[in-house]
Amino acid sequence: MSSSSYEKELAAAKKAASLAARLCQTVQKALLKSDIQSKADKSPVTVADYGSQAIVSLVLKMELPSEKFSLVAEEDSADLQKDESQETLKRITDLVNDTFSSEGTYSISVSEEDVLAAIDSGKSDGGPHGRHWVLDPIDGTKGFVRGDQYAIALALLDEGRVVLGVLACPNLPFTSIANLDGHSSENQIGCLFSAQTGCGAYMQLLHEPSAAKISVCTTENPADASFFESYEAAHSLHDLSSAIAKKLGVQAPPVRIDSQAKYGALARGDGAIYLRFPHKGYREKIWDHAAGSIVVTEAGGIATDAAGNNLDFSKGRYLDLDTGIIVTNKKLMPSLLSAVQEAIREQTQSASHM
Ligand SMILES: Nc1ncnc2c1ncn2[C@@H]1O[C@H](COP(=O)(O)O)[C@@H](O)[C@H]1OP(=O)(O)O
């Protein structure tokens, strides 16, 4: 395996995610109720989701002009094309231009049409062949709106495998959040995680150049382990996680934070386990796990579904998986997997006896 083959792409991804993070930080600071639109699925979509997606798409194209560009991204411009969205589109375009000019690397000015086109270049279906960028422009929208954790998550698939990933987490403290529920009095806030296949995982302060290698917590003893889960109970079954933690012998209460910041925090050892069990019928999307999973695996961890299968990013926009996603270090995985399967069996049995 050539370890330097994605160097250029990784550098471009870090630039793109950092610049998108600037835009998101600007918006989160100024967040007003009127920034939230309702999408068909009722999830709040802000000007920042669109702005972030446009910036990442524009930066990747400028940085890698000779590469064929395919992007699988969460948002599309359908709602923005509507008459009532004129004002929103203008605000997004201004935000994108203000972000470019305040950062200073690119002296460009984009039009509303450029913004729509940049957003809609994210309509690729991905799949097992060729290279595809995978983007969640704001992961953890609920956290973003609340003023809590969120991430800009960008990864590259090559022949169906994740080969690099970047997670910008603008509100994540630079030092451990173990036992802090995502908050801290620390004044250094904002992390950029990055990983390239075969080369390890790194973290740096967002907007600062020097990166340090990170690794997962290697405890084998569940009593010393703490676990992450969604802040939102609607996103993951908290009861099931607590049953699993109890079976394993985990003592600490769950650390609940939004977004793929959980993968970043786990990759640097703030906690040892991440449990995610969406409600029945929810289908996981590749942009919600691609970047996070390579950051964790390059830091020495593993991410699988509840049956122990590796996550397969080659099937298109969705992940096709059994029941849930579990992430931990290699030593804890076997006992975690048994606890997960036992807890799921018991839950199914008790449901069938009701
Ligand atoms: N009902 C749901 N169940 C599970 N995940 C969801 C649900 N609705 C949205 N999500 C997505 O889950 C991810 C965040 O979950 P969490 O913060 O709990 O880890 C986000 O990608 C969010 O989308 P989005 O990117 O639009 O925020």
Ligand SMILES: [Mg+2]
């Ligand atoms: Mg969303």
Ligand SMILES: [Mg+2]
């Ligand atoms: Mg998401």
Ligand SMILES: [Mg+2]
């Ligand atoms: Mg999102």
